[in-house]
Structure formats: structure tokens, C-alpha cells
Amino acid sequence: MGRTDITDGLQVGTISQSVTIKIAKINLQLFADPDKTEKATPRKRQKAREEGQVPVSREFISGLGFLFVSTLFLFTGKQLLNALMNGTISTFEISDVEIRTFEDFLIYGVKPFTPAFLSLSFLVLSAALFSLIIGLLQTRFLFTLKPLKFDFNRLNPISGLKRMFSLRSLFELAKAIAKLLIVGFVGYSVIKGNFQKIMITADSSLIDGALLIWGTFTELIIKCSIALLVVSIGDYYFSRYEYEQSIKMTKQEVKEEFKEIEGNPEIKRRQRQIMMQYAMHRMMQEVPEASVVITNPTHFACALRYDPEKDFAPVLVAKGVDRVALRIIDIARENDVPIVRNPKLAREIYYTTELGDVIPEKLYKAVAEVLAYVFTLREKRETLK
Known part of the structure; x- marks a missing residue:
């Protein structure tokens, strides 16, 4: 019995050890390539750029864009609010005699809101233009359609597992949780600090209530945009780190590139x-x-x-x-x-x-x-x- 137990124990230990080694190899394949230890050469960086691979943080673009719109809204929001209020008042003042056809409805119903539409369009276009400029600055004015090409490797389940269990996925999860917590905390703090003002709006006139809500709203979006910008800065540096890791080269790749540039030494x-x-x-x-x-x-x-x-x-x-x-x-x-x-x-x-x-x-x-x-x-x- 003793020999049998010892033999069985050795077999189990050997099997468990081999399973552990296989799992470790799979983890290495899923999460990192240990052979890529060399920094990317200038030629490798240029090739990656030609393929459309550049470090880009979408969170940084959206964070800066949101802060820009919030700041712009702080100066132009009152005009938009007044335009909406005037348009609403003008709409309610329209009599039944003036509206007889659908064309009359468009004229008398849409025309009062034209200034509001113009202000809102200015905000939207400004935000889009600002985000475009920030994106171009991040990519150093790179224009390419290669990333949009269909790639069969994206259908590879191994590549899907790599993306699922990659450091980027974990960071995205942590970033989403952080954004939710930060925005929630900031929103709670602003609403709590202005709770008494908000309650007063029930007894205030339309204009006074709108101004109180306006003040609370602008404070909320400014503080939320600053908080999101802090998160986006972390995402910006992480994107650059991830990019540097992705374009690393093996020693053999460096040697092959040197041979291509300088010629085969032999x-x-x-x-x-x-x-x-x-x-x-x-x-x-x-x-x-x-x-x-x-x-x-x-x-x-x-x-x-x-x-x-x-x-x-x-x-x-x-x-x-x-x-x-x-x-x-x-x-x-x-x-x-x-x-x-x-x-x-x-x-x-x-x-x-x-x-x-x-x-x-x-x-x-x-x-x-x-x-x-x-x-x-x-x-x-x-x-x-």
C-alpha cells in the first residue's frame, strides 16, 4: 500500500506540475510576449505610424472636449437659456387665428426658437472642431484609412481572449468605475451644497427659478468636466505606455531590421x-x-x-x-x-x-x-x- 500511495502521489504531482506549466504558458501567450524586450527602433515606429498605429486616448479627447464645452457654455449658456425661454413664451402667445395651416405652424412655432437653435449649433460645432483639433495633435496630423480595413485576425478567438484579459480591459474597467464614482461624488456634492437653492425654485418665478437651476447646472458641469479631465490624463499616459509595449521588438527583429538597413554583415x-x-x-x-x-x-x-x-x-x-x-x-x-x-x-x-x-x-x-x-x-x- 505504501509504495502504491507514493507512486500515485508522484504521478499526481507530475500531472499537476505539467498542468501548471501549461497554464503558465497560456497566461504568457494571453497577457504578454516575454521575448519582446527591446524598444522600438525609429524605423519600426515609422512603419507603425504608416499602419495607423499611434497612441491615442479617446478619454483625453472627450475630457478636454467636455471641459471646453462646459467653459463655453458658462459664457453662452445664458443666451441659450434666454432664447429658449423667449421662444417658449412666444409659442404660448400664438393665437388660434394665426395658425391655419401646417406652414403657419412651422413659421410661428419654429421661428421663435431660431436663436436657440443657432446657439446650440454653435456649441455643437465648436465642440466637434475642438475635439478634431485635439485628436489631430495627438496623432501629429496623421491621415490614414488602414485601421478601417477588414482584418481576419480580429475574428481569431485567441486574439479575442488576449483583448478580454489584457491590461487595457482591466484598465477600462477600473476607469469606468472611477468615472462613475467621481461623477457621482461630484454630482452629490454639488446638489447637496445647492439643495436649499433648488427647493426655493418651487416658490420662485419662472425666470428666477431658471437662473437658480442654471447656476447649479453650470457648477455641476464645470466640476464634473474637471474631474473627468483628471481621469482622462491618466488614460492618456496609459495609452502611451500601452503603445510603447505593443511596438516593442525581439532581439531577432532588431537584428533583421539592422540587416535590412545596413545589409547582411556576412x-x-x-x-x-x-x-x-x-x-x-x-x-x-x-x-x-x-x-x-x-x-x-x-x-x-x-x-x-x-x-x-x-x-x-x-x-x-x-x-x-x-x-x-x-x-x-x-x-x-x-x-x-x-x-x-x-x-x-x-x-x-x-x-x-x-x-x-x-x-x-x-x-x-x-x-x-x-x-x-x-x-x-x-x-x-x-x-x-
């Missing part, structure tokens, strides 16, 4: 090797035309060409160290180019002169002595022949 390395081989081949082709090769004798080799009719000073046509130097010496021997051992001069030419350039002026004397020695040997050989 290909560039291969190109450099080919260019070096080509340059080396061209340099070796110049050695047979050299007048002399000055060596170290094995570590350095510099091939100089000097034609008094073409060159005003000796020109370095080839140089190298170690294996390249030995190769220059071998080619020089194969083509009967004089080889002179002068370690100090060979090192100075190698470090001070580039291929195709004339030697520095400070080396003229030393090189002239070498060339004079080479030309003397050449004349002796020609005389012996």
Missing part, C-alpha cells in the same frame, strides 16, 4: 574580401613593372617604380607584410626585378606612403641611393652582355 564581409582580393591582384600585377623592391628582408616589401620620363619621383606600386611581402618578393624574382635589403627604409616607406603615391620628400635621398645602386648594376649587366 555579405558585406564577403564583398570586402572580394574587393581586397581584387586590389591585391591588381597590386601584384604592378610588381613586374617596378624598378626595385626594398625589403626587410622577409617582414616588409615595398615595390617602387621610377621612370624619369613619366614620374617626377618614385611611386609606390605594391607593399605588404609577411605573406604578402614574400609574394611580392617571389614575383619580383620571377620577373628579374632587383631586390634590395634595407630594413629601415622598407618600414618607413610602408608606413608613410600609400599605394599609387610618390614617396615623401624626406626619403628622396635614401631612395635615390638605392635606385642609383640598381641602375649601376643594370648597366654593368648590359655591358657584360
Whole structure:
């Protein structure tokens, strides 16, 4: 019995551990991508912008818009209220004799409310224009229809679960609760503070009662708009944080982007090797035309060409160290180019002169002595022949 219990316990423990690991993997897939640890590159941000992915807080737009309308309503609301009152009074003063057809009803029934309609239209258009400007400022005047395109990924149940259990959904729930509590508290505070004034309206005239209600209403919308603006500011910063998290990249994506921009490092390395081989081949082709090769004798080799009719000073046509130097010496021997051992001069030419350039002026004397020695040997050989 004891062995069986132990075995069963181990099996249960193993199963529960595997289930826990699977659940953890599912949670990672639903809530975050642990591989995306790198900040988005400028190219990634530009691509996201082209796709219409920019940090936008609709709550911030509506919060600022509501505050704007509330402030505007504070200055123009009395005109709207007076227009509504005058229109109502004018409507009740219309006699039956004046209204005989439907056209008469439109004229006498709608015309008194025209100033009220104009004031209300001004408020609505101002709010719409202000919200549009705030939205454009958030997106930095981005115009694109790509976010409106149909995407099959939106029908994916896994993507739906990600959105359902995402940090954004939790934040939206908390934001809705916060808005409800804040607006409720502000509304309760305003109504409680003005309760006595509201009760007086029952014994007041129409105009006095309307003014008392107007004062309470304006206080209510101003305080509510300020409270909602505070909530919307939090949503604005959260939207930016969420956007930064959504466009993060994996290290592999950063490497791939670098390859696209700078080119594949392996290909560039291969190109450099080919260019070096080509340059080396061209340099070796110049050695047979050299007048002399000055060596170290094995570590350095510099091939100089000097034609008094073409060159005003000796020109370095080839140089190298170690294996390249030995190769220059071998080619020089194969083509009967004089080889002179002068370690100090060979090192100075190698470090001070580039291929195709004339030697520095400070080396003229030393090189002239070498060339004079080479030309003397050449004349002796020609005389012996």
C-alpha cells in the first residue's frame, strides 16, 4: 500500500506540475510576449505610424472636449437659456387665428426658437472642431484609412481572449468605475451644497427659478468636466505606455531590421574580401613593372617604380607584410626585378606612403641611393652582355 500511495502521489504531482506549466504558458501567450524586450527602433515606429498605429486616448479627447464645452457654455449658456425661454413664451402667445395651416405652424412655432437653435449649433460645432483639433495633435496630423480595413485576425478567438484579459480591459474597467464614482461624488456634492437653492425654485418665478437651476447646472458641469479631465490624463499616459509595449521588438527583429538597413554583415564581409582580393591582384600585377623592391628582408616589401620620363619621383606600386611581402618578393624574382635589403627604409616607406603615391620628400635621398645602386648594376649587366 505504501509504495502504491507514493507512486500515485508522484504521478499526481507530475500531472499537476505539467498542468501548471501549461497554464503558465497560456497566461504568457494571453497577457504578454516575454521575448519582446527591446524598444522600438525609429524605423519600426515609422512603419507603425504608416499602419495607423499611434497612441491615442479617446478619454483625453472627450475630457478636454467636455471641459471646453462646459467653459463655453458658462459664457453662452445664458443666451441659450434666454432664447429658449423667449421662444417658449412666444409659442404660448400664438393665437388660434394665426395658425391655419401646417406652414403657419412651422413659421410661428419654429421661428421663435431660431436663436436657440443657432446657439446650440454653435456649441455643437465648436465642440466637434475642438475635439478634431485635439485628436489631430495627438496623432501629429496623421491621415490614414488602414485601421478601417477588414482584418481576419480580429475574428481569431485567441486574439479575442488576449483583448478580454489584457491590461487595457482591466484598465477600462477600473476607469469606468472611477468615472462613475467621481461623477457621482461630484454630482452629490454639488446638489447637496445647492439643495436649499433648488427647493426655493418651487416658490420662485419662472425666470428666477431658471437662473437658480442654471447656476447649479453650470457648477455641476464645470466640476464634473474637471474631474473627468483628471481621469482622462491618466488614460492618456496609459495609452502611451500601452503603445510603447505593443511596438516593442525581439532581439531577432532588431537584428533583421539592422540587416535590412545596413545589409547582411556576412555579405558585406564577403564583398570586402572580394574587393581586397581584387586590389591585391591588381597590386601584384604592378610588381613586374617596378624598378626595385626594398625589403626587410622577409617582414616588409615595398615595390617602387621610377621612370624619369613619366614620374617626377618614385611611386609606390605594391607593399605588404609577411605573406604578402614574400609574394611580392617571389614575383619580383620571377620577373628579374632587383631586390634590395634595407630594413629601415622598407618600414618607413610602408608606413608613410600609400599605394599609387610618390614617396615623401624626406626619403628622396635614401631612395635615390638605392635606385642609383640598381641602375649601376643594370648597366654593368648590359655591358657584360
